[in-house]
Amino acid sequence: MTRDALLDQLHTTFGFSAFRGVQEQVLARVMAGQSTLAIMPTGAGKSLTYQLPAVMLAGTCVVVSPLIALMHDQLRAATANGIRAATLTSADMDRAETIERFRAGTLDLLYVAPERASQPHFRELLTTAPLSLFAIDEAHCVSEWGHDFRPDYRLLRPLMDAFPDVPRLALTATADRHTRADVLTQLGIGEDGLIVAGFDRPNIRYAIRHRDSLLQQLKTLLAEQPGPGIVYAPTRKKVEELAEKLSAATGRPVLPYHAGLDPQVRSANQAAFVASEDMVMVATVAFGMGIDKPDVRFVAHAGIPKSIEGYYQETGRAGRDGDPAVALMLWAAEDFARARHRLAEVEEHRQAGERTRLDALAALVETGACRRAVLLRHFGEDPPQTCGNCDNCLDAPGIVDVTELARKLLSAVYRTGQTYGFGHVEKVLLGQEDERVTARGHDRLSVFGIVGSDEAPLLKPLMRALQARGSLVPTEHGGLALGGDARDVLKGEAAVLIALQPRRERSGRSGRRE
Ligand code: ADP
Ligand code: ZN
Numbered sequence: 001m002t003r004d005a006l007l008d009q010l011h012t013t014f015g016f017s018a019f020r021g022v023q024e025q026v027l028a029r030v031m032a033g034q035s036t037l038a039i040m041p042t043g044a045g046k047s048l049t050y051q052l053p054a055v056m057l058a059g060t061c062v063v064v065s066p067l068i069a070l071m072h073d074q075l076r077a078a079t080a081n082g083i084r085a086a087t088l089t090s091a092d093m094d095r096a097e098t099i100e101r102f103r104a105g106t107l108d109l110l111y112v113a114p115e116r117a118s119q120p121h122f123r124e125l126l127t128t129a130p131l132s133l134f135a136i137d138e139a140h141c142v143s144e145w146g147h148d149f150r151p152d153y154r155l156l157r158p159l160m161d162a163f164p165d166v167p168r169l170a171l172t173a174t175a176d177r178h179t180r181a182d183v184l185t186q187l188g189i190g191e192d193g194l195i196v197a198g199f200d201r202p203n204i205r206y207a208i209r210h211r212d213s214l215l216q217q218l219k220t221l222l223a224e225q226p227g228p229g230i231v232y233a234p235t236r237k238k239v240e241e242l243a244e245k246l247s248a249a250t251g252r253p254v255l256p257y258h259a260g261l262d263p264q265v266r267s268a269n270q271a272a273f274v275a276s277e278d279m280v281m282v283a284t285v286a287f288g289m290g291i292d293k294p295d296v297r298f299v300a301h302a303g304i305p306k307s308i309e310g311y312y313q314e315t316g317r318a319g320r321d322g323d324p325a326v327a328l329m330l331w332a333a334e335d336f337a338r339a340r341h342r343l344a345e346v347e348e349h350r351q352a353g354e355r356t357r358l359d360a361l362a363a364l365v366e367t368g369a370c371r372r373a374v375l376l377r378h379f380g381e382d383p384p385q386t387c388g389n390c391d392n393c394l395d396a397p398g399i400v401d402v403t404e405l406a407r408k409l410l411s412a413v414y415r416t417g418q419t420y421g422f423g424h425v426e427k428v429l430l431g432q433e434d435e436r437v438t439a440r441g442h443d444r445l446s447v448f449g450i451v452g453s454d455e456a457p458l459l460k461p462l463m464r465a466l467q468a469r470g471s472l473v474p475t476e477h478g479g480l481a482l483g484g485d486a487r488d489v490l491k492g493e494a495a496v497l498i499a500l501q502p503r504r505e506r507s508g509r510s511g512r513r514e
Pocket of ligand 2: 369
């Protein structure tokens with residue numbers, strides 16, 4: 001197969017004139033029958049790397065994809081390009097016809113869910129049809145190290161092993177080094193089959209701020225960004241609430257999107273967003289997967305994402321057209337507290353992994369260094385120390401060593417019995433007497449009044465930072481207790497540095513000058 005033949009087909013089927021990034025590298029392997037794991041960021045054009053071979057090779061490419069909605073999106077897009085494609089899911093009424101076409105070798109693509117792929121009768125079906133390729137979408141789902149483990153993905157390897165002559169193409173946007181190695185093993189792909197695309201999205205300006213006043217901060221962002229944008233909110237209720245408030249406060253067209261909405265409303269809202277040039281979609285993370293809208297100008301997080309992978313994927317929906325775009329995360333200590341609390345509910349063998357993920361996210365939030373550098377290093381790249389296009393590069397925050405103050409704060413939490421909230425502990429540290437302080441005898445503690453007025457303004461950001469890194473954890477009744485490395489800090493064995501951001505009222509787009 002020559003390069004010209006590939007380019008011809010690219011043009012005929014998709015109307016594109018050139019390959020992007022690593023697409024060509026991936027295609028070369030696939031066309032040569034070599035199994036491959038391609039790690040490509042969202043928007044890099046993963047689908048094309050199996051769809052083009054599916055069209056050019058004899059037989060059918062079986063695509064394993066985790067979500068029915070995603071499959072149907074893909075099916076629509078492929079069919080629109082004249083590719084002979086079908087889905088085989090419980091939601092399809094035309095299954096008998098699809099099986100017929102599959103056996104007759106007249107399908108280029110057959111999308112199936114992993115549950116089906118792992119059933120014995122599906123294996124039998126595969127023996128009766130000509131196969132060209134196995135494509136495994138969202139391949140990180142096969143690894144327990146990934147953030148989205150799906151046990152059914154584990155059954156794909158035995159299935160594919162039964163067809164040793166059919167090459168495999170695993171695709172994912174999100175895999176750290178650890179997960180990558182695991183995906184290769186779990187899917188039976190050799191190490192030489194790994195292709196990693198660059199993760200940098202230079203046109204996205206990253207900014208991460210403390211959530212002082214959510215509505216005000218979002219209003220500022222919307223005022224600076226007239227184009228379409230997405231605001232991610234953590235719950236359905238928050239989505240509804242925020243959509244209403246933003247609409248009232250800004251006059252911009254704003255729509256909600258979450259899995260609890262009527263499917264018709266959901267798809268109508270999605271279609272309206274895709275068609276719009278100034279709409280703001282307030283959504284849960286359910287929104288965005290498989291949506292093809294290149295001109296999204298901003299993605300805001302009204303709370304922390306699940307992980308750095310999640311953050312990268314969600315922010316990656318901005319600026320796919322290559323024009324400047326903004327990613328703004330607004331975080332609060334309570335987000336981390338809640339996430340750490342939820343760790344206890346995770347199955348035991350996954351807790352360590354989840355905790356590591358949360359720590360990595362906390363480090364990104366807390367860093368005074370280049371955000372992009374932290375992100376790219378997380379994905380195994382070796383980026384320059386500064387990028388010039390993130391909040392910290394554009395407006396370097398002051399880095400303050402607050403180890404001593406942290407020891408005072410932690411010891412006040414400890415000495416007051418690890419049951420009081422920040423307000424009370426702060427009063428004790430600042431030496432402010434009130435009824436509760438004197439009634440509990442906290443005015444007689446050695447920590448009473450040991451923080452001077454010069455350090456007072458640092459207490460709150462310090463408390464947030466300690467919560468983000470888990471050294472302070474909330475109790476069930478809204479108090480604070482020691483956690484994580486608190487004892488190391490108290491013993492003087494761990495340092496605490498915080499980045500103080502001087503820019504309160506700005507949201508991310510404006511540069512160094514106000
Ligand atoms: P991913 O699955 O990696 O997030 P998609 O496969 O959805 O990305 O592709 C993202 C967008 O890029 C789509 O609009 C697709 O049509 C477009 N695209 C893919 N490859 C090319 C190419 N070689 N030239 C131009 N556009 C492309
Ligand atoms: Zn930077």
